[in-house]
Amino acid sequence: METTTTIKPDERESVITTEQLTKRFAKFIAVDAISFSVKKGEIFGFLGANGAGKTTAMKMLTGLLSPSSGKASVAGFDVYKQAERIKQNIGYMSQRFSLYEDLTIAENIRFYGGVYGLSRTTIADKTGALLQRLQLEHARNALISSLPLGWKQKLAFSVSLLHEPAIIFLDEPTGGVDPITRRQFWELIYEAASEGVTVFVTTHYMDEAEYCDRVSIMVNGRIEALDSPRGLKERFHASTMDEVFVTLARPSA
Amino acid sequence: MAITAENLGKHFGDVEAVKSLSFHIEHGELFGFIGPDGAGKTTLFRMLTTLMLPDTGSASVLGLDVVREYKNLRNRLGYMPGRFSLYQDLSVEENLRFFATIFNTTIEENYHLIRDIYIQIEPFKKRRAGQLSGGMKQKLALCCALIHKPDVLFLDEPTTGVDAVSRKEFWEMLKDLKAQGITIVVSTPYMDEASLCDRVALIQKGTILNINTPEAIVAEYGKPLFAVKSARMYELLGALRGFSFAHSVYPFGEFVHYTDSRAEAQPEEITAYLAGQGFTDAEAHSIKANIEDSFMALMESPSGQEIP
Numbered sequence: 001m002e003t004t005t006t007i008k009p010d011e012r013e014s015v016i017t018t019e020q021l022t023k024r025f026a027k028f029i030a031v032d033a034i035s036f037s038v039k040k041g042e043i044f045g046f047l048g049a050n051g052a053g054k055t056t057a058m059k060m061l062t063g064l065l066s067p068s069s070g071k072a073s074v075a076g077f078d079v080y081k082q083a084e085r086i087k088q089n090i091g092y093m094s095q096r097f098s099l100y101e102d103l104t105i106a107e108n109i110r111f112y113g114g115v116y117g118l119s120r121t122t123i124a125d126k127t128g129a130l131l132q133r134l135q136l137e138h139a140r141n142a143l144i145s146s147l148p149l150g151w152k153q154k155l156a157f158s159v160s161l162l163h164e165p166a167i168i169f170l171d172e173p174t175g176g177v178d179p180i181t182r183r184q185f186w187e188l189i190y191e192a193a194s195e196g197v198t199v200f201v202t203t204h205y206m207d208e209a210e211y212c213d214r215v216s217i218m219v220n221g222r223i224e225a226l227d228s229p230r231g232l233k234e235r236f237h238a239s240t241m242d243e244v245f246v247t248l249a250r251p252s253a
Numbered sequence: 254m255a256i257t258a259e260n261l262g263k264h265f266g267d268v269e270a271v272k273s274l275s276f277h278i279e280h281g282e283l284f285g286f287i288g289p290d291g292a293g294k295t296t297l298f299r300m301l302t303t304l305m306l307p308d309t310g311s312a313s314v315l316g317l318d319v320v321r322e323y324k325n326l327r328n329r330l331g332y333m334p335g336r337f338s339l340y341q342d343l344s345v346e347e348n349l350r351f352f353a354t355i356f357n358t359t360i361e362e363n364y365h366l367i368r369d370i371y372i373q374i375e376p377f378k379k380r381r382a383g384q385l386s387g388g389m390k391q392k393l394a395l396c397c398a399l400i401h402k403p404d405v406l407f408l409d410e411p412t413t414g415v416d417a418v419s420r421k422e423f424w425e426m427l428k429d430l431k432a433q434g435i436t437i438v439v440s441t442p443y444m445d446e447a448s449l450c451d452r453v454a455l456i457q458k459g460t461i462l463n464i465n466t467p468e469a470i471v472a473e474y475g476k477p478l479f480a481v482k483s484a485r486m487y488e489l490l491g492a493l494r495g496f497s498f499a500h501s502v503y504p505f506g507e508f509v510h511y512t513d514s515r516a517e518a519q520p521e522e523i524t525a526y527l528a529g530q531g532f533t534d535a536e537a538h539s540i541k542a543n544i545e546d547s548f549m550a551l552m553e554s555p556s557g558q559e560i561p
Binding site: 176 | 288289290291386387388413414415416417418419420421442443444457486487490503504505506507545548549552
């Protein structure tokens with residue numbers, strides 16, 4: 001039997017907690033009193049149909065948007081009063097917001113290291129380690145624009161971890177990426193989580209939902225279900241996460 | 254033949270976006286170009302829709318040459334680009350009327366073609382296109398591409414960034430259009446959509462890796478393939494890669510897909526090896542390849558993505 005002594009997720013501390021977190025835009029309730037928590041080192045899948053409120057919820061959790069009501073703390077900081085501290089303690093990556101195309105790999109690392117206030121020596125050390133880990137030493141002076149999308153995404157992921165954040169938010173990180181690179185990307189996620197980084201990820205690939213420790217599914221601003229992929233499949237008598245998603249996201253369909 | 258391409262190629266600077274492609278698409282076919290970003294799908298579509306001149310080779314659509322006969326061709330094809338390109342500050346109805354008018358027709362004349370799709374957005378017909386949700390924009394763009402009753406419809410990544418449920422709905426709409434006799438050429442990065450096409454071309458870095466029916470492509474998968482499962486999935490990947498007969502090991506939803514390098518292999522051999530590595534809960538069973546397995550096998554190797 002297993003002899004590992006890893007702590008079970010539910011015994012670990014929570015790094016994201018929300019209580020009745022709500023965002024209204026005029027009369028429209030984009031996020032409707034969501035309450036959940038995410039544990040340290042957990043890979044948390046944040047799913048929902050287009051327009052379900054995922055982006056708004058993520059903006060509140062990353063300190064970019066102030067909630068209308070409810071409570072939330074991220075990495076130990078309050079979303080109302082300590083939004084700047086949150087930004088310093090999280091990493092963020094999406095397909096739309098990535099690296100600077102007309103800077104080289106090394107220049108991007110130096111830039112982001114500087115933004116996060118790392119010292120020159122730290123940046124130099126981290127640059128070497130990062131390039132080695134991704135086997136990109138030979139490409140340190142290559143322009144980002146010359147790299148295939150898959151490499152950009154893997155690099156952007158690693159750069160967003162430069163300042164050793166407690167949590168990384170990934171917004172559809174693998175959209176449009178080829179199937180092999182998509183899997184290599186998930187192995188980077190696994191690796192980061194095994195080192196204690198909490199991963200909060202959105203995706204439209206339902207097979208990727210299976211890689212998460214727990215998955216929440218948002219429908220019309222609410223969290224309709226939250227459990228492990230196995231738990232969700234059992235509860236909805238489904239054989240795949242795709243079926244679970246279809247059942248929940250369009251109850252009428 | 255609805256579409257023929259002979260050695261069709263296009264480069265931008267040093268990058269060969271489309272490398273001398275030859276293929277044909279039959280009348281009434283629902284044909285898919287399946288591949289990741291950067292595969293050359295958009296460049297190919299722009300050449301086929303007369304919006305970009307090829308550097309090499311030739312192509313004809315509906316018997317019309319895409320370079321010499323572009324004017325006639327434009328009246329007979331519909332094109333929905335990947336990026337939303339309708340007029341954001343015109344209303345839903347105004348956009349549709351505009352596209353009908355420039356093709357010398359009216360909404361009323363071809364309403365039967367778009368009816369099933371348009372009724373879903375009709376309640377918002379006074380709303381500006383820029384204020385529609387993603388799904389509604391997509392439906393409007395499809396209506397605008399159809400309003401002049403094209404014989405062939407090109408859809409460039411219509412489902413990218415669209416949630417799993419909306420993607421299913423969109424494919425239902427395509428099936429209905431196909432039933433009306435329209436030839437449909439669609440591109441997508443989602444491998445699972447291949448099974449919804451009559452035939453597909455798997456495309457990567459400007460090259461067609463394989464072109465056939467989805468069934469025939471997966472039937473060509475040459476090696477024994479197994480789905481393997483354990484409670485410790487991340488560790489399982491490493492353990493399987495350490496197996497001396499391992500050819501490829503990829504996470505695949507709740508399973509790991511393991512390809513054996515030998516001509517034949519039994520699931521019991523894999524579970525026995527894994528038990529020896531401490532994975533006493535491991536399960537393995539033989540499976541048929543799906544399109545994504547085939548695509549990955551065709552992508553040469555993981556080093557196929559090395560830095561140029």
